[in-house]
Amino acid sequence: MNAITTALPLADAPRAKPGMAALKNTGKYLATHVLPPIIVIGLLLVIWQLLGSRPGASLPPPSKVVQDTWELIVHPFYDRGGNDVGIAWQLIASLKRVAFGYSIAVVVGVSLGVLVGQSTWALRGLDPLFQVLRTVPPLAWLPISLAGFRDGHPSAIFVIFITSIWPIIINTSIGIRNIPEDYRNVAKVIRLNGIEYFVKIMLPAAAPFIFSGLRIGVGLSWLAIIAAEMLIGGVGIGFFIWDAWNSSRISDIILALVYVGIIGFLLDRIVAFIGRKITRGTSAS
Structure with a gap:
């Protein structure tokens, strides 16, 4: 009887919804595969913008590239x-x-x-x-x-x-x-x-x-x-x-x-x- 009573709360425990699991997996994928390259590219663009905006710079900054093209x-x-x-x-x-x-x-x-x-x-x-x-x-x-x-x-x-x-x-x-x-x-x-x-x-x-x-x-x-x-x-x-x-x-x-x-x-x-x-x-x- 005690074993049955102990098992009941486990049976009634809420199960994870499939939609929530899929959302969690998507978030994990974005955090591990998408976010790192976005951060690196963003940092490189900022550095390029700073270097290209200096007086006498040989190459145009990304803002100028977009404007020209x-x-x-x-x-x-x-x-x-x-x-x-x-x-x-x-x-x-x-x-x-x-x-x-x-x-x-x-x-x-x-x-x-x-x-x-x-x-x-x-x-x-x-x-x-x-x-x-x-x-x-x-x-x-x-x-x-x-x-x-x-x-x-x-x-x-x-x-x-x-x-x-x-x-x-x-x-x-x-x-x-x-x-x-x-x-x-x-x-x-x-x-x-x-x-x-x-x-x-x-x-x-x-x-x-x-x-x-x-x-x-x-x-x-x-x-x-x-x-x-x-x-x-x-x-x-x-x-x-x-x-x-x-x-x-x-x-x-x-x-x-x-x-x-x-x-x-x-x-x-x-x-x-x-x-x-x-x-x-x-x-x-």
């Missing part, structure tokens, strides 16, 4: 013909080039990575070549690509391709070589053919390594197109930055750099998100 911020999609277009069109033009070059690099890079990872002969023959070519700076490829294609647009795509392919090849080959021997033995026991082994064993096992290479590659793609567009001209965020420098529009350059950083971050997050979904959370985030 307000039209670019509120009208990013204007189009006055030719290269005189809003910053959104400049970013879209660069992203299109990145999409072409990076997509080709993914297909070729994963294919070569699988070949090198599977074949010892291919590893010994191609790996030294890959190690040498991957050290060539992106802009060093531009004169060769211009000489070969004789046009700025395919030349920029080639620079993106040749810059981003190496981490994809290397990480894919490492992933293939690190497939557990038990997986290979199981494939032999159940007699998987080449295509079935590739789809059911090889790709899932190597996916975390592959997506690590894809994340590095997309970052290098974005870096390469900015540098290449400064030289090839036309529409693109890289050319926009170079043109702003030639016209002494420092605030425009700073605004463009902010957009470039945000886009680069989003590209990395998108590839990481896809990797987590495909690998069920086993890829690096």
Whole structure:
């Protein structure tokens, strides 16, 4: 009887409401993930404002940057013909080039990575070549690509391709070589053919390594197109930055750099998100 009496208050104890628990979790997430970067960015902006407001400062403060670039911020999609277009069109033009070059690099890079990872002969023959070519700076490829294609647009795509392919090849080959021997033995026991082994064993096992290479590659793609567009001209965020420098529009350059950083971050997050979904959370985030 005493045991029953003692248990009754526990049964009648109020339970936490689901809405309150969700609100608590949201608050905890904001406090641990959102608030720290906001505080750091705010402090950096205050320091920048103080340093930029001094007499003789080389760079404008953030308030001046916003004032000078307000039209670019509120009208990013204007189009006055030719290269005189809003910053959104400049970013879209660069992203299109990145999409072409990076997509080709993914297909070729994963294919070569699988070949090198599977074949010892291919590893010994191609790996030294890959190690040498991957050290060539992106802009060093531009004169060769211009000489070969004789046009700025395919030349920029080639620079993106040749810059981003190496981490994809290397990480894919490492992933293939690190497939557990038990997986290979199981494939032999159940007699998987080449295509079935590739789809059911090889790709899932190597996916975390592959997506690590894809994340590095997309970052290098974005870096390469900015540098290449400064030289090839036309529409693109890289050319926009170079043109702003030639016209002494420092605030425009700073605004463009902010957009470039945000886009680069989003590209990395998108590839990481896809990797987590495909690998069920086993890829690096």
